[in-house]
Amino acid sequence: MSLLDSSLWEVIKASFDPAIWKELWGPIGETLYMTVVSSLIMLVFGLLIGILLTITNPDGLVPLKASYTVSGWVINCLRSLPQMIMIILMIPVARLFFGKAYGTNACIIAIAASCIPMYARIVESSLLEIEKGKIEAAQAIGSNNLSIIFRILLPETVPSLIRGFTVSVISVLSMTALAGMFGAGGIGDIAVRYGYQRFQHDRLFACVYILIILVQLIQGIGNLVSKQILKTRNLI
C-alpha cells in the first residue's frame, strides 16, 4: 500500500498486517546478526585503541607523543569519512576476507571499520574522566601499568564505558540500514527496496517501528546496566 493512493491512516493500519510481518522476521534476524557481530568487533578494537590512546597521551601512563599524535590523526581521518564512502572503500578488504564484496559478512567489515574509530574516541574520553588521584594511589601502592589498566582504570570507568558503548551500538544499527543497500539484507534493505523503490509504504512503516523499538531497547538496556552499577557503588 502506498501513500500515493491511500490515506496515512490506511497505510498505518496496513503496516500491522501479519502478512507483512511474516516476511520481516528474516531481515530482523539479519539486522540483529550484523549489529551484534559488528558491535563485538567494535568493542574489542575500540577498547584496545581507546586504551592505547589514553596511556600514550602526554599525561598518560606511557607517554609516547609521536605515536599519540599519529594515531590521533589517523583516527580523525577515518572519522571524517562518511559511512557510505567507508563501505565503498571496504569493498576490496571484504573481498580479501570473504572472497566476495557483498553480503552480510562483507558489510560487517565496513561497519566495524567505520565505527571502531568513533568508539575508540568515546572510550578515550571515558577513560580520561577517571580522577588522577586514583591512578596515583594505585601507583603509590606499587601497581604496574597492566594492573592499573585492568584493575583500576577500566573498572572505575565502566559505567561511562557502557553508556558510550550504547550510543555506539545504536550507530552500528543505523549503519546496518545503509549497508542493506550493498546486499547485506536486513531491515534497512527491506525499507529501501519496498519503501523507496516500490512505494510500499506500509512495509516501510513496519521497518521504522522495528528500528525504533530496537533503539529504545538498546538505549534502555545500556542505561539500566550503567545505572545499576552506579547504584551498587553507591554513587547515585
Next chain:
Amino acid sequence: MVNEMETYLKISDLHKTFYPHGKPLKVLEGINLEVDKGEIFGIIGFSGAGKSTLARCINRLETSDSGSIELGGTDILKLSKKELLKERHRIGMIFQNFNLFDSMTVYQNIAYPLQIAGVPKAQIKDRVLETAELVGLTEKLKAHPGALSGGQKQRVGIARAIVTNPDFIISDEATSALDPQTTMQILDLLKEINRKSGITILMITHELDAIRYICNRMAVLEEGKITESGLVRDIFENPNSKTGELFAKVFKLLQNVELTSGGGI
C-alpha cells in the same frame, strides 16, 4: 627513645623544577630533611609551598631533578623501575581526597595492595580483617566507598596504606577535607598505629592543630625551601621564619581564644 634515634628518611639537597607552558618553575630548591625512625614528623607550609611535590618525590610519583632520598637505607632515586614498584610496598601513602577505588568494596580496597605485593591468598583475608579491626571498619567491609562518610573513607585510606606492614607513611593533607572532630579521630588513629607498630609517619599539612596534636618535631616549608626545623614547641614559641612566625601568631591567637572562652562562656 630519645637516646636511640636512628634516621629513617634522609633527604639531601633535593631540587624539583616544573615547566608549565615551557617556563621553568622551581618548586623545591635544595631540601634537606632528616626524619627519625618511629617518629611522626610534621611538615607545614602554605598552599603552593611545594608540600605535595616533596611528598610525591619521596615515592617517586614525581621525578626530581637532583639530590638524594634515602629511606631506611635505600637510595630511592637509584632504584630501577622494578625495584621501585617493590619498594613502594614498604611506603604507605594517604591523601586528602582519599583516592579510594569506587569499583571495589572496602574489603577489596584493603586487599588490593596485598594482591599487588603478591601476598599468598590464604594470608590476605586474615591480614585484611586484622587491619580493618585496627582502623574500626569491621562492620563496613562489604560496603563500597561511596556509602561511607569522610572519616570512614580516610580510615579505608589508612587501612590500605598500612595493610602491607610498611615502615613509612606519607600523609599528604590526610585530614584537610575532614571536620575538626573527625580530624581528631583520624589523628588519634594515626597516633595509635604509630605507637603500636613504630611506623614512621611524615605528616604534611597546612593545619596547625594537626601538627601540634600529633608531631614532636616539624619543619617549615616556604616557597620550596625548609626555612626552619626542630621541636614543634620551640618553633611555635620562637619562630625564625616568615611562615613559622605567621603560624605562631595564629597559634597564640587560638590559644588566647581557648583561654578566654574556657573561662568565660
